[in-house]
Amino acid sequence: MKRLIPDTVFTRLFGLVVAALLTTHLVMTSLLLFFGPHFSRDEPPPRPPLERTAPGTSLRPTLAPGDAARQPPPPPDNRNRFPAPFWLAQLVTLAIIGLLAWYGARRLARPIQQLTQAAARLGDNLEAPPIEESGPQETRQAARLFNRMQDKLRQQMAERSRFLAAVSHDLRTPLTRIRLRSAQLDDTALQARLGKDIDDMTAMLDATLAYLRDESQQESWQMLDITALLQVLAEDAQEQGHHVSVDGHADSLLTLPGSLRRCLDNLLENALRYGERADIHLQQTGDTVGIEIRDHGPGIPENRMSSVFEPFVRLEESRNRHTGGVGLGLAIARDAARRMGGTLTLHNAPQGGLIARLTLPRDAHGALYQL
Structure with missing residues (x-):
């Protein structure tokens, strides 16, 4: 099934939207079928037939004193109002769409957040753990390229450290020859100054080797x-x-x-x-x-x-x-x-x-x- 339908961001987003629409329609239909009969209005009773009157007589009914107060008010006109199940279905629809949208956005944003956190860790520590290659196809590819970049950076730093360490190590040989030759000088003051310079260069080489060793040490x-x-x-x-x-x-x-x-x-x-x-x-x-x-x-x-x-x-x-x-x-x-x-x-x-x-x-x- 995964070969027929690729696991991409578009596929996931499309599936979530389809699921949201189908779910909301099913819920709304179920609510209307279940609650609709309880809120249905009875048909108004038929009107009585009008009595025929002689020409010239008034059609206004004659009411006895006090009958007007006992007459029921005319029924409200509800023809332009929606029934309660309609509003309930709309609220449920909005709630379901909101929840599914939040869930979908969180799922889709999680790989990007992981990639951002991995980049922050890499900026602080080149030996940080690699990012997990999971999620949709696009995020897996981005994670794979990010890990490959981290490996290349490690290799370049290791090569640089080996090169500088080799240079620093090779410099010890001429420094040793200079120290031996300076010991043969008759000028003791010059010999002392040369010895001090050699000591400074040796200390710098030792510190450089220690710094490079710390970078590559596991x-x-x-x-x-x-x-x-x-x-x-x-x-x-x-x-x-x-x-x-x-x-x-x-x-x-x-x-x-x-x-x-x-x-x-x-x-x-x-x-x-x-x-x-x-x-x-x-x-x-x-x-x-x-x-x-x-x-x-x-x-x-x-x-x-x-x-x-x-x-x-x-x-x-x-x-x-x-x-x-x-x-x-x-x-x-x-x-x-x-x-x-x-x-x-x-x-x-x-x-x-x-x-x-x-x-x-x-x-x-x-x-x-x-x-």
Whole structure:
């Protein structure tokens, strides 16, 4: 049957309209047949024959005193009014058409809504689950093309990552030769400057490889005690001489442990680099977990708040790695947050400093697959 009648949007819409018309006509006919006899009007009684009168006499009847008041009023003229079953059938018809139209519009709009939600997920996460190929022929074809486009984007990103990773890896060999040759210089000051430049280039290569590795790495979803993880990060930073405090509590959540660890590491490192100390606040609200990391540094200008998430963008214009970093920390943190189905936002604290807020769903895997 599906081969004879294609499952298209036109076919579905046409079938709904035909079903609506047939249903309303059947209901209206049934109502008229059932209720019609109860509202039928009796025929008026025949008029009595007129009496013949002599010529010149009046035809006006002679009524006794008081008879006029007892005369019944003339019956109303209902010839131009519709019976009650007609109006009832019309109301039922309108109700059925409205319900079927609402149902049909919802069924037809559902694939488009799914495609819109899938496009939104793809914009946030290239590894988002593919859209289900169901529905009419047109929507199935659109979903198939959308999934094919997503696969091509993944392949292109993987090829780009492999290319950059190969270039970054190959650059280590000449850097190593330069370091060995610089050690043979008699000028110790020049040797120190060359060593510093080599260290900066090596750090940039390591950060680039880490960024590309995070883009292509596949992880499994696991339950994680977020409170314990924050305590471990704070203790590691305190052992290195930094001041880090943690407060708040949240239940375990389903997430990507590696991505979450790298996200928090970069946010904490960024806070300690610019603010000397970091205060971590953990809060659970409903089905989401919020992590705020506040530093006590100068903050970020409002017009640069969104640009700092771009790779290799730094607010410290001197390009000094020891004061400004490489410029990949926030980019890695944001991409990791998106892979976990969360969001990462920045805003300046009223008392000074910068607050980085990471919001994660407690069931991120289910949230990513929900349509």
